[in-house]
Amino acid sequence: MISTVSNSHNGNALRRIGRDLQAPFSLQVRSGDQTHQLLCSELLRLLPHKRVTCFAQWNHQPVVIKCFVDQVKWKRHTKRELQGYRALEKANITTPDILEYGFDEQQKLGFIIFQRLTPSQSLLSRINTTDSKEERLSLIQRACQLIALMHNKGVAQHDIHLDNFIEYKNELYVIDCGDISTSTHLPLDRGNSLKNLALFLAQLPLIFDDSAAFALETYQSISIGKKFDIQMLLDQMQLLRNRRLANYQKKLFRDCTEIIYNHDIQHISASRRALTGPELNCWKLDPDSPFQTEEILKYGGQTIVSASFDQRQTFIKRYNIKNAAHQAQRAFRPSRAHISWIAAHSFRFYGIKTPEPIAMVEQRLGPIRRHAYYVSEFIDGTMLIDYFNDDTPESQIQQIVSRMIEVFRLFKLGNITHGDTKATNFMVVKNNVYVIDLDSVRFHTSPRTFQKTFKKDVLRFLRNWDDKPEIRDLFEKDLMSLLTHSR
Incomplete structure (x- = not known):
């Protein structure tokens, strides 16, 4: 692994190191009889064995450098970037200036040095x-x-x-x-x-x-x-x-810039690369270990504990197999950890607040799924069912009601149903509503099926307030209108 500025690389090294490349490092590139020395201070984008983009220093000025290192297509990729720049320039579209570019035939590397606009x-x-x-x-x-x-x-x-x-x-x-x-x-x-x-x-x-x-x-x-x-x-x-x-x-189930993915005959695991450290990697090999040492927060169909990995507090859910019949039922279906992993990332994609997903593990025997585990960030808030009380100011109640209605509106826009809209599955955190317990979430392609299931979600949510009609009244008109109006 590269960790100091004393590391010096050329095109062959960038191609060979791939995803293990780390800044800072010095870089030497050639164009014709000219050699350019750069100090790369921060990686902006890394496509292993294809392209590297960095903040750098060149000729005593801050720049952005793009290096194209694909063994076969490096020259084509460099030319395509240059053609795009010239098209923008000809159209008088604002784009950072190119300060230098070149083709290093010996190293099979193309590079373009752009003006760095700072602060931007x-x-x-x-x-x-x-x-x-x-x-x-x-x-x-x-x-x-x-x-x-x-x-x-x-x-x-x-x-x-x-x-x-x-x-x-x-x-x-x-x-x-x-x-x-x-x-x-x-x-x-x-x-x-x-x-x-x-x-x-x-x-x-x-x-x-x-x-x-x-x-x-x-x-x-x-x-x-x-x-x-x-x-x-x-x-x-x-x-x-x-x-x-x-x-x-x-x-989400592929090794890429965002995700670390591993699989073998006994398990699959996925974790967010930016949040994965040594402790989380150890946990993925023995996912039951925190359940032996940490306090159990919930037990039943799922067991929940809170544990710290790499100085980050998390919630861990283990989805339990109750008996042989339950094992047979779950063996070939996507696990609830799998569903939660997809749902949490998709919610963030859509701008719906939910605890940040960190990792998931499935224990398997070939294609047969067994226990599954899901790790998310720890959030400290109040369950929605407990939020509406005499101590909560009226202005805050109105704000959270609006945020909750907005969640359902986003569900409708995204053709999403939660599947279990108990008030305990929504948390108020710093005047925002977070959606939790995502293992029944569905993303619908059929408008008819969505409308039917979405109606169940809305009606189940309203039943949370059967004993508090004054709270139900705050939600009912707007939520019922979502069932009758198009987007």
């Missing part, structure tokens, strides 16, 4: 860190204006997501030029424009679907000769969002 923030970071709805809408408005300008010039960014826009000195810049296409006919045609705008908006949290009409109005105020109605945009957004979610869910 990605659009995703800006949206996530502001509490102002007006500011978030302003950011979306500016992004839609920039997308419209690109389309007017026949330019489309096919990997268009929130991290590929950065704000610098109150201006948005487009970054990552490797998936830019240009059309010979100006402006970009109506169908591709709709898909590209929908792809951008589909990556915003579900709550922003309410702003789709505003985004479309902003886009069409600048775009040339393209008109489509809001329902066309919403339908395309839902189609693309479902496709992205399906692809994302597959990655």
Whole structure:
């Protein structure tokens, strides 16, 4: 493992080290008879054996360097990035300047050194860190204006997501030029424009679907000769969002940038790479160990303990097998840990608050599932059933009621049902509502099945307050309207 600045690498080393590459390190690249020395201080993106993107120092100035190291396609990938940059430059779209680039034939490496705009923030970071709805809408408005300008010039960014826009000195810049296409006919045609705008908006949290009409109005105020109605945009957004979610869910059981995945005949395990340390790795080999040493918080169909891994407090759920009949019933179905792992990541994808997923383990005998374990972050809050009491100020009650109704509205937008909407499965944490106990969550593709199951969720939730009609009244009108109105 690389841990000090004294480590020096070239293209062959970057390709060989793969995912074990760590910053800081020095880098030497060549172009013709010129040699460039860089000090890479932070990894921004790492696609093992293909591409490395870093913050670096070069000629006493801060830069961003992209290295293309695929053994076969390195030159093609470098040229594609350069072509995308030139397309943006020709269209007068703001993008960081290229300071240097080159092709190192000996090392089979292409590199591009970009101007580093500092201080800057990605659009995703800006949206996530502001509490102002007006500011978030302003950011979306500016992004839609920039997308419209690109389309007017026949330019489309096919990997268009929130991290590929950065704000610098109150201006948005487009970054990552490797998936830019240009059309010979100006402006970009109506169908591709709709898909590209929908792809951008589909990556915003579900709550922003309410702003789709505003985004479309902003886009069409600048775009040339393209008109489509809001329902066309919403339908395309839902189609693309479902496709992205399906692809994302597959990655949760694959070794990739975000996930560490291991499997053999006796077990499978998955954990979030950024949250995995030595202690969590040891636990994955012996997942029952905390249940022998820690206090049992709940016992029954699932046993819950709290334990610390790598200085992070967690909840661990073990989904128990009751008897031989239960074992036969669960043997070939996705385990409840598997369902919770997918649901928690998907909720975060959609912008629905839930404790952060950390790891899951299934004990197996070949394809036969046995015990399963799910680890999430520890959250300290109040169960919703206990929140509404005489000591809670009226203003806070109204706020949490609104947040809870919003959760159900997001469920409807995402065609999601929880499956067990007892009030104990929602927690109030710092004036936000977190959804817990995710092992019955379903993502529906059939509108009819969703509507039927969603109605059960709503009615079950309202039954929590049968003995508190004044609380039920706060929820009932808005929740029942979700059953009768379309999105």
